[in-house]
Structure formats: C-alpha cells, structure tokens
Amino acid sequence: MTLETNAVAIDLFMCLTNNFGVLVHDKASGLTVAIDAPEAAPIEAALTRRGWSLDHIIVTHKHNDHVGGIAELKARHGCKVTGPAEAEPTGQLDTVIGDNATVTIGSLHFHAMEMPGHTLGHLVYHCPQAGALFAGDTLFSLGCGRLFEGTAETLHPALSRLSALPDETLLFCGHDYTVANAQFALMFDPDNAALVERAAEAEALIAAGKPTLPSTMGRERATNPYLRLGDPAIRASLSMSEASDIDVLAELRARKNRL
Numbered sequence: 001m002t003l004e005t006n007a008v009a010i011d012l013f014m015c016l017t018n019n020f021g022v023l024v025h026d027k028a029s030g031l032t033v034a035i036d037a038p039e040a041a042p043i044e045a046a047l048t049r050r051g052w053s054l055d056h057i058i059v060t061h062k063h064n065d066h067v068g069g070i071a072e073l074k075a076r077h078g079c080k081v082t083g084p085a086e087a088e089p090t091g092q093l094d095t096v097i098g099d100n101a102t103v104t105i106g107s108l109h110f111h112a113m114e115m116p117g118h119t120l121g122h123l124v125y126h127c128p129q130a131g132a133l134f135a136g137d138t139l140f141s142l143g144c145g146r147l148f149e150g151t152a153e154t155l156h157p158a159l160s161r162l163s164a165l166p167d168e169t170l171l172f173c174g175h176d177y178t179v180a181n182a183q184f185a186l187m188f189d190p191d192n193a194a195l196v197e198r199a200a201e202a203e204a205l206i207a208a209g210k211p212t213l214p215s216t217m218g219r220e221r222a223t224n225p226y227l228r229l230g231d232p233a234i235r236a237s238l239s240m241s242e243a244s245d246i247d248v249l250a251e252l253r254a255r256k257n258r259l
Contacts, residue, residue: 001013001210001211002050003170003214005130005131006027007026007027007028007107007108007129007130008024008025008026008027008108008129008130009024009025009027009050010022010023010024010025010130010132010170010172011023011025011046011049011050012172012211012213012214013042013045013046014042014176014211015038015039015042015043015069016038016039016065016068018175018176018177019036019038019039019065019066019174019175020038020172020173020174020175020176020211020213021034021036021037021038021039021042021043021046022034022035022036022134022172023035023043023046023047023050023052023054024105024108024127024130024132025050025052026105026106026107026108028106028107029105029106029107030106031055031056031105031106032047032052032053032054032055032056033055033056033057033058033105033108033110034054034056034057034058034073034079035057035058035060035125035134035136035172036057036058036059036060036066036067036136036174037057037059037066037067037068037069037070037073038065038066038068038069039068039069040069040072040073040076041069043069043073044073044076053077054073054077054079055077055079055080055105056079056080056081056082056103056105057070057073057074057079057080057081057082057083058081058082058083058103058110058125058134059081059082059083059084059087059093059123060083060084060122060123060124060125060134060135060136060137060138060174061083061084061086061087061118061119061121061122061123061136061137062084062086062087062089062090062119062121063119063137065174066136066137066174067083067087067090067092070090070092071090071092074092080094080095081093081094081095082094082095082096082097082103083095083096083097083123084096084097084098084112084114084121084122084123085098085121086119086120086121086122087121097112097123098112098114098123099112099113099114099123100112100113103125107129108127108129108130109127109128109129110125110126110127110134111125111126111127111128112124112125113125113126113158113161113162114158115135115136115138115139115155115158115162116149116150116154116155116158117138117144117145117147117149117150117151117154117155117158118136118137118138118145118146118147118148118149118150119148119149119150120149120150120154122136122137122138122145123136124136124138124139124162126165126169130170131168131169131170132169132170132171132172132214133162133165133169133170133171133172133217134172134173135162135171135172135173135174136173136174137173137174137175138155138158138159138162138173139159139162139171139173139220139224139226140173140174140175140177140178140181141171141173141176141177141178141181141202141212141213141215141220141224142177142178142181142182142184142185142195142198142199142202142215142220142223142224142225143177143178143180143181143184143185143224143226143256144159144224144226144253146253146256146257147253151250152246152247152249152250152253153246155249156229156245156246156249159226159227159249162217162227163217163221163227165217166217166218167216167217167218167221168216168217168218169216169217169218170214170215170216171213171214171215171216171217171220172213172214173213176206176211176212176213178198178202178206178212178213178215179199179202179203179206179212181224182195182198182199182202182203183199184225184255184256184259185199185223185224185225186199187237188225188233188234188237188238188252189223189225189228189231189233189234189237191233192222192223192233194219194222194223195222195223198219198223225252226249226252226253229245229248229249229252230245230248234248234252235248238251238252
C-alpha cells in the first residue's frame with residue numbers, strides 16, 4: 001500500500017509473519033529511508049517495485065524482527081544506518097542518536113523521541129513533512145507494546161508525548177495487531193461508538209487482505225485505551241475509578257499480557 005502527497009511517498013508492506021516494512025521517499029531529493037529492516041527480501045522487492053534506491057535505515061529498537069535485514073541491505077546498498085544506542089551491539093549503526101535528535105533525509109526531518117517501555121532505549125520518529133509518526137513497537141493501533149524492559153511508570157510520560165501530536169498525524173507501527181487489540185479494548189469500553197466502528201473496519205480490512213494501518217493520532221485518542229486512561233467508563237470497568245493513570249496503564253497492560 002502506498003500513500004502519496006506532493007512531498008512524500010510512503011510504501012507499507014508485510015515482512016516476516018506480521019511485521020510491517022515501511023519505506024519513506026522524499027520526492028524533492030529522491031532519497032529513500034527504511035524505518036527498521038525486519039528482513040531484506042520484502043524491502044528489496046518494494047524498492048524494485050517503486051524504482052527507488054535505499055539511502056538510509058532508521059532503527060526504532062534492538063529486537064531482531066526490526067534489525068534482522070540491516071546487514072544484507074547495507075552490504076548491497078551502502079546505506080547509512082541511524083538508531084538508538086541499544087541497537088549499537090548489532091555492529092550496523094553508523095550514527096547513534098537519542099531523545100530529541102533529528103535525522104534529516106533530503107527535505108524530511110525525523111524527530112526522535114525516546115519511549116522507554118517495550119525496551120528502555122526504544123525511539124519513535126515523528127516526521128512533520130510526511131505528517132506521520134513511526135512508532136515501532138511502542139504504540140500500536142488500539143494498543144501499546146508489551147513492557148519487556150520498561151514499566152508503566154516509564155511508559156506513561158512517553159505515551160503522553162505521543163498523545164500531544166496533531167489529530168491528523170498518521171500512525172505507522174511495527175505490527176498489525178489491530179483486530180486483537182480491538183477485541184481487548186471492547187472488553188473495557190464497549191459503548192464507545194468510535195471503537196466499535198474501528199473494530200468492524202479492522203475486521204473488514206483483514207478479511208480483504210489489506211492492512212489496518214495507518215491510523216491517525218486523533219482516532220487513537222478516541223479509541224485506544226492506553227491513551228484514554230482517565231476515561232470514567234474504562235476505569236469503572238476495571239474497578240479503578242480512583243486509581244492513578246499509571247496504575248490503570250499497568251493494569252490494562254497486565255490484563256492484555258494474560259490473554
């Protein structure tokens with residue numbers, strides 16, 4: 001699937017079992033960047049289909065299903081690789097960056113935000129020129145990533161940063177978990193009309209062999225329980241009406257882990 005504006009083209013495709021590959025092409029410069037590299041072959045196929053060359057890879061975090069294709073792609077294309085310090089042991093990074101760094105690819109600026117949760121050094125990238133957030137495994141459509149290294153205390157302020165992005169910001173994430181996330185969210189927010197609509201839409205898209213992404217940050221704020229921690233209905237369903245937002249986040253993620 002490709003989304004295009006006058007300035008940018010974003011190509012979205014499947015890698016591995018349920019990872020997304022993403023290529024972002026700057027029309028002004030002709031440069032192309034991959035967000036993560038789960039595996040090389042689907043990325044190569046997408047490049048060939050579009051007639052693009054690979055100039056840069058931007059890494060969100062260290063897990064192999066996000067970095068496994070870097071070595072092969074770098075050897076073939078000589079592309080530069082930028083990412084968080086936690087991914088440096090892969091031996092493939094040319095530049096290590098952290099919170100609030102900016103990666104410039106042609107006319108596009110990818111602003112890095114550290115999101116300690118799924119992993120402690122996880123970065124996400126907001127590109128205003130593309131109108132897009134590339135969230136890796138921190139924020140999913142209707143969900144958030146499993147907290148392998150961080151905690152609700154470390155993730156909560158990170159999610160608050162993301163929630164402040166403009167409504168129209170497109171959300172691209174590392175996996176397509178929307179249907180399962182919708183089923184979980186409806187357990188605690190069944191009367192949310194926007195969530196019910198999103199769940200039905202996601203089921204229809206998957207049945208048609210289409211991705212459920214991108215979402216938008218406005219839509220996520222209306223439907224994603226991890227961005228709606230203060231909602232009275234969600235809190236009541238958890239019997240946590242007087243709890244802190246952090247405790248609600250921790251409980252939601254713990255319940256999701258048990259499914």
